[in-house]
Amino acid sequence: MLKKAIILTAAMFYSAVTAAGQGNTIIPSWFSSDNGSNSNQTYFQLALSNVTSESTSVKVKLYDVNGALYKARSGDTFTVKYSDARSFTEVDSTLEIVIGPYKTVRFTALTGSVQEGYGVIEWSQSEGQNANALVANAYQMVYITDFSHRSERAVPINNGMVF
Secondary structure, X not given: OHHHHHHHHHHHHHHHHHOOXXXXXXXXXXXXXXXXXXXXXXXXXXXEEEOOOOOEEEEEEEEEOOOOEOXXXXXXXXXXXXXXXXXXXXOOOEEEEXXXXXXXXXXXXXXXXXXXXXXXXXXXXXOOOOOOOEEEEEEEEEEEOOOOEEEEEEEEOHHHOOO
16 A cells, blocks of 8 residues: 555656756856958857747846856857747746747857856746747857858767657
């Protein structure tokens, strides 16, 4: 009898946790820099893919090396591609987007000076009961000499696993 009660309680707890339809993960590092010319620009790019059949609300927050929420500065450029519903708060550099079912969105940051830190990705679904919804990849792209040379460095997010 006690064993059944424990199993039932565990099952209810698991259902409550997974029914929430939300999750988060860490961006271990981001780096961006623009020296003011068309050479040696370092972009930070984040690709977010919704792997569910539900629309997913996503927040991306970037923090500086001191752990403070990154505040956009003059000369910073942030862009979002492939998203119909999006907003970007320049004051606190928080990206809020809705990613449609099975869609991918790219977020790119180019700061006017050398900036770096870490980030947090949070997601939620109002109707979904998914334990995991997103897969993410980050890149640091360096363009040298008027974009004629390029190199990339991958930044693993959640070890490439869905979260």
